[in-house]
Amino acid sequence: MAQAKKITLPLTDETLKDLRAGDNLLLTGVMYQGRDAAHKRIVEALDQGRPLPIDLKGQTIFFMGPSPARPGKPIGAAGPTTSIRMDSYSPRLIAEGLKGMIGKGMRTKPVKDAMVKYKAVYMAAIGGAGALLSKSIKKAEVVAYEELGPEALRRLEIEDFPVTVINDIYGGDLYEEGKAKYQVKA
Amino acid sequence: MSILSGNGTIDKQFLKDRISYLLREKCYITISPDVMYLMEKSYEEETSDSAKEMLRTMIENVRMAENQKKPVCQSPGFPTAYIRWGKGTDITGLKDILKEEIVNDTKDGFLRPSMVHPLTRKNTGDNSGVGVPNMELEYEPTLDFMEVLISFKGCGAELGNAIKIFTPAQIGENAKGIKEFVIDTVIKAGGKPCPPIALGVGIGGQMDVAAKLSRRAVSVRKWTDHSPDPEIARMEEEILGMINQLGIGPGGVGGKATALAVKIESAYTHIAICPVAVNFHCWVARRGGMRIYPTGRIEYLFEGKDKK
Numbered sequence: 001m002a003q004a005k006k007i008t009l010p011l012t013d014e015t016l017k018d019l020r021a022g023d024n025l026l027l028t029g030v031m032y033q034g035r036d037a038a039h040k041r042i043v044e045a046l047d048q049g050r051p052l053p054i055d056l057k058g059q060t061i062f063f064m065g066p067s068p069a070r071p072g073k074p075i076g077a078a079g080p081t082t083s084i085r086m087d088s089y090s091p092r093l094i095a096e097g098l099k100g101m102i103g104k105g106m107r108t109k110p111v112k113d114a115m116v117k118y119k120a121v122y123m124a125a126i127g128g129a130g131a132l133l134s135k136s137i138k139k140a141e142v143v144a145y146e147e148l149g150p151e152a153l154r155r156l157e158i159e160d161f162p163v164t165v166i167n168d169i170y171g172g173d174l175y176e177e178g179k180a181k182y183q184v185k186a
Numbered sequence: 187m188s189i190l191s192g193n194g195t196i197d198k199q200f201l202k203d204r205i206s207y208l209l210r211e212k213c214y215i216t217i218s219p220d221v222m223y224l225m226e227k228s229y230e231e232e233t234s235d236s237a238k239e240m241l242r243t244m245i246e247n248v249r250m251a252e253n254q255k256k257p258v259c260q261s262p263g264f265p266t267a268y269i270r271w272g273k274g275t276d277i278t279g280l281k282d283i284l285k286e287e288i289v290n291d292t293k294d295g296f297l298r299p300s301m302v303h304p305l306t307r308k309n310t311g312d313n314s315g316v317g318v319p320n321m322e323l324e325y326e327p328t329l330d331f332m333e334v335l336i337s338f339k340g341c342g343a344e345l346g347n348a349i350k351i352f353t354p355a356q357i358g359e360n361a362k363g364i365k366e367f368v369i370d371t372v373i374k375a376g377g378k379p380c381p382p383i384a385l386g387v388g389i390g391g392q393m394d395v396a397a398k399l400s401r402r403a404v405s406v407r408k409w410t411d412h413s414p415d416p417e418i419a420r421m422e423e424e425i426l427g428m429i430n431q432l433g434i435g436p437g438g439v440g441g442k443a444t445a446l447a448v449k450i451e452s453a454y455t456h457i458a459i460c461p462v463a464v465n466f467h468c469w470v471a472r473r474g475g476m477r478i479y480p481t482g483r484i485e486y487l488f489e490g491k492d493k494k
Binding site for chain 1: 233234236237240243244246247248250251254256257258259260261262292295296297298299300307309311340342345376377378379380381431432433434435437438439440441442468469470
């Protein structure tokens with residue numbers, strides 16, 4: 001099995017050129033955490049021409065809502081939530097310059113098309129591995145929508161955060177390719 | 187020594203303590219032992235290297251959570267309590283205790299606040315809420331124990347659930363139509379329900395009965411058990427085999443281990459219909475159960491010599 005690639009965030013078009021569906025990555029740098037409610041607010045702000053709480057260009061968003069942090073720890077369990085629920089929002093954010101998304105489960109065609117058109121990747125973190133993933137998050141702070149509690153927008157500093165590339169900028173899709181490879185034909 | 191009061195109610199503090207232990211030691215920080223057994227077995231039998239690595243990581247995650255007494259998954263899922271009791275005991279106060287413990291456990295960081303008004307989406311902040319936990323009560327007069335089984339089932343998995351009211355003609359030869367519906371539902375869900383999954387299937391009754399049976403099947407049965415009905419047991423094995431040929435794999439990235447178990451529960455139904463409900467369970471099986479006897483003896487479910 002290929003060694004994981006160490007990647008520094010923020011993702012650039014240069015970095016994205018070399019990423020392919022199936023690559024295992026260890027991400028270090030800054031990413032943002034948000035899910036359903038935060039996405040809704042960001043798109044509403046875009047629609048109404050209001051400023052966004054963060055500059056989306058070049059950023060990566062992790063679809064996640066953490067469990068409460070223990071005293072002295074930056075964050076609680078931090079596994080991915082189901083990405084398809086963000087699909088009605090993602091193409092908009094990608095068009096505004098979002099370069100990476102992390103979650104679990106397949107995305108729909110409009111999101112995949114946007115990733116090829118604007119150059120962005122979708123990566124999966126291991127579903128259910130919340131305790132383990134939290135270890136790679138060194139710092140977490142709320143930057144917007146604090147009243148949403150676990151659904152607030154957070155800035156995360158990560159070190160060697162393990163993900164697998166699902167959708168690359170060339171239209172590759174690990175969920176399709178993996179299934180095709182391991183499907184037992186009748 | 188009896189932990190019962192004169193009218194059969196179990197001593198409140200005793201019950202509170204036992205439920206708190208069940209939740210904090212068996213539910214939040216680990217997965218039920220039968221599921222861990224199947225995860226380890228799937229790891230041994232996995233054909234894809236990257237899928238094997240994923241399973242190894244998932245198992246490591248549980249060990250880590252157990253050691254650190256941390257929630258094994260960030261999402262608490264939605265809690266359902268399956269309660270059975272008989273003439274010898276009385277469940278007065280049990281629902282309130284369960285509600286209180288869930289709120290306490292949220293305050294102490296074991297559960298992320300995740301309960302919202304269905305329309306406004308306002309989070310209660312402490313996992314309180316109308317209908318939380320979902321209470322499934324079954325009175326069986328001959329039981330001499332009170333059985334409390336609590337399951338926190340992940341809700342990303344819920345998005346894949348499906349129900350169809352078949353006509354008798356649609357069932358097909360050897361239930362071919364039903365099997366195809368189940369497989370199609372699994373294919374559509376892909377990696378969304380955190381595979382390797384377990385599938386609960388409810389067949390018969392009416393719509394609501396099939397739905398309840400599908401949840402009960404995968405929530406209360408050991409995933410390693412076999413249905414006492416040979417017809418159903420055969421169908422469970424067959425569908426499990428079919429799912430593990432799909433190639434979806436752990437996390438949906440490709441591999442053999444797509445499902446750990448298929449559990450089917452059924453009820454008789456009307457000549458005009460055959461309702462079939464399909465209910466996904468993620469691999470992170472946070473559930474615990476116990477039988478409390480009037481003497482105070484506790485028997486834990488999902489464990490013991492036959493945890494396999």
